[in-house]
Amino acid sequence: MSSSDAVEIAFEVPGWPPIKNEALSLFSANNRQHERVRELLEATAVASRSVGWNVTDRLVGLDVTLRAPRGRPAGDATNYLGGIGDVLQDKSSPINLDLSHLGSLQQVALYLDDRQIVRVRYDVEPADNPSYSVRVVVLSHL
Numbered sequence: 001m002s003s004s005d006a007v008e009i010a011f012e013v014p015g016w017p018p019i020k021n022e023a024l025s026l027f028s029a030n031n032r033q034h035e036r037v038r039e040l041l042e043a044t045a046v047a048s049r050s051v052g053w054n055v056t057d058r059l060v061g062l063d064v065t066l067r068a069p070r071g072r073p074a075g076d077a078t079n080y081l082g083g084i085g086d087v088l089q090d091k092s093s094p095i096n097l098d099l100s101h102l103g104s105l106q107q108v109a110l111y112l113d114d115r116q117i118v119r120v121r122y123d124v125e126p127a128d129n130p131s132y133s134v135r136v137v138v139l140s141h142l
Helices: 035-052 077-087 102-109
Strands: 008-015 060-068 117-126 131-138
Touching: 008 077, 008 102, 035 077, 035 131, 077 102, 077 117
Parallel strands: 060 117
Antiparallel strands: 008 131, 060 131
């Protein structure tokens, strides 16, 4: 990571986050979460271009705020965080999985591996329609 790289990125996504709760990869074209994955990648791509984000190999913090009707999300925090964490990691060398259905979105990533996430914050707020915000920050103190 060079000194000119952004150290924080934040963006909003309409709808529910991708939820990691089945054996089938989130990146499979047949996964029920396929549209949610695409929406997250599209929002990430726009935000990355806007702030000049380069994929980091450093430790990061992940903050997610989920806005849910009646304040009750359809899934649980760990499954949402797992889904978001997976989608935002590097996908350039998938093992036994064809990602060609993602097109250029396959190249969208904020970090190399979700194991780089060492700090997490998750909040739920009531709202009329589901949406969520994501913030990833490169941690300098670890």
